Amino acid sequence: MDEKPLTTNRPSKRVAEHYNAIPVVNIESRKDSVIIGLKRFNNWLKAVLISGYTRRNDYILEIGCGKGGDLIKWAKIRVKKIIGLDIAENSIQEATTRYSTMKFKSFDAKFYTLDCFKYTISSVIEPEDYKADVVSAQFCIHYAAESEAQFRMLLKNVSDHLRPGGYFIGTTPNAYWLTKKLASVEGTKFGNSIYSVDFEKKESDEVFGRKYVYSLVDAIDSCPEYLVHFPTFKKLALEYDLKLVKKQPFHEFYNESITHRAHIDLLYRMKVVEENKKTISLDEWEAIGKVFVLN
Numbered sequence: 424m425d426e427k428p429l430t431t432n433r434p435s436k437r438v439a440e441h442y443n444a445i446p447v448v449n450i451e452s453r454k455d456s457v458i459i460g461l462k463r464f465n466n467w468l469k470a471v472l473i474s475g476y477t478r479r480n481d482y483i484l485e486i487g488c489g490k491g492g493d494l495i496k497w498a499k500i501r502v503k504k505i506i507g508l509d510i511a512e513n514s515i516q517e518a519t520t521r522y523s524t525m526k527f528k529s530f531d532a533k534f535y536t537l538d539c540f541k542y543t544i545s546s547v548i549e550p551e552d553y554k555a556d557v558v559s560a561q562f563c564i565h566y567a568a569e570s571e572a573q574f575r576m577l578l579k580n581v582s583d584h585l586r587p588g589g590y591f592i593g594t595t596p597n598a599y600w601l602t603k604k605l606a607s608v609e610g611t612k613f614g615n616s617i618y619s620v621d622f623e624k625k626e627s628d629e630v631f632g633r634k635y636v637y638s639l640v641d642a643i644d645s646c647p648e649y650l651v652h653f654p655t656f657k658k659l660a661l662e663y664d665l666k667l668v669k670k671q672p673f674h675e676f677y678n679e680s681i682t683h684r685a686h687i688d689l690l691y692r693m694k695v696v697e698e699n700k701k702t703i704s705l706d707e708w709e710a711i712g713k714v715f716v717l718n
């Protein structure tokens with residue numbers, strides 16, 4: 424990789440350190456997490472989103488793929504190829520291990536450690552992997568909103584590697600919900616028993632770099648995140664030939680999805696809902712409201 428990064432400031436290093444430090448948790452211990460309901464819900468939501476925009480034999484490019492938590496979701500659709508990229512080296516190692524130990528593999532996969540908001544993806548991937556049918560960025564777009572230059576690099580990377588007519592799908596915190604919550608409290612901090620949000624400033628006109636520190640029990644420990652200003656997102660995306668098709672808050676996506684029998688069945692199969700058992704708590708449901716789906 425011979426390109427210079429756009430900026431060398433610290434927050435993205437903090438993000439990489441944060442995700443590098445998260446231990447791998449086995450399925451048994453995962454069940455004991457106080458946010459197991461939220462984790463399962465997020466997985467269900469991603470499974471529904473992915474199934475809506477991906478077809479058999481598709482080539483997928485995953486930005487911020489983490490430890491490969493979506494590999495099984497892609498396998499169920501029988502995609503042909505996955506290229507996964509993430510800033511956290513440890514997560515890429517874990518994703519590689521998960522892929523190599525997967526029993527049912529419908530696809531080839533390659534993983535790369537890369538800051539996708541400072542470098543071009545073409546600086547690391549092979550030319551034969553340049554054009555994807557679907558680019559997916561789950562729960563990571565908000566890190567790019569640290570600066571306009573980083574957000575533009577995200578959009579350039581998506582646009583450069585998406586074939587004409589392909590889909591960019593993602594999930595990211597809902598800036599409207601967050602700023603409404605902020606306005607409703609005294610000071611800069613709010614949350615409940617499972618999450619906390621602490622804004623750097625109460626008032627701000629910043630379109631990029633609008634920082635808050637986010638914690639979620641058992642998942643995220645004081646990690647910097649940035650509001651994604653949607654009108655700007657939509658406007659800049661057009662400059663990169665990306666047209667917004669749909670965006671929805673998580674609660675709305677859920678309400679729409681459960682009008683389909685298959686998605687209700689999946690809620691049970693993925694144990695989001697279990698007969699005679701506690702499922703999602705009110706505090707988890709509130710935290711779920713923090714997020715948007717887009718495509």
Ligand SMILES: C[S@@+](CC[C@H](N)C(=O)[O-])C[C@H]1O[C@@H](n2cnc3c(N)ncnc32)[C@H](O)[C@@H]1O
Pocket residue numbers: 435438439442486487488489490492493508509510511514537538539540541560561562563566
């Ligand atoms: C909340 S995790 C989501 C992981 C995965 N997409 C999922 O849904 O399970 C956010 C991921 O974004 C990655 N990330 C953050 N900034 C990044 C950057 N500049 N370039 C690439 N990945 C980044 C983090 O390392 C982390 O793995």
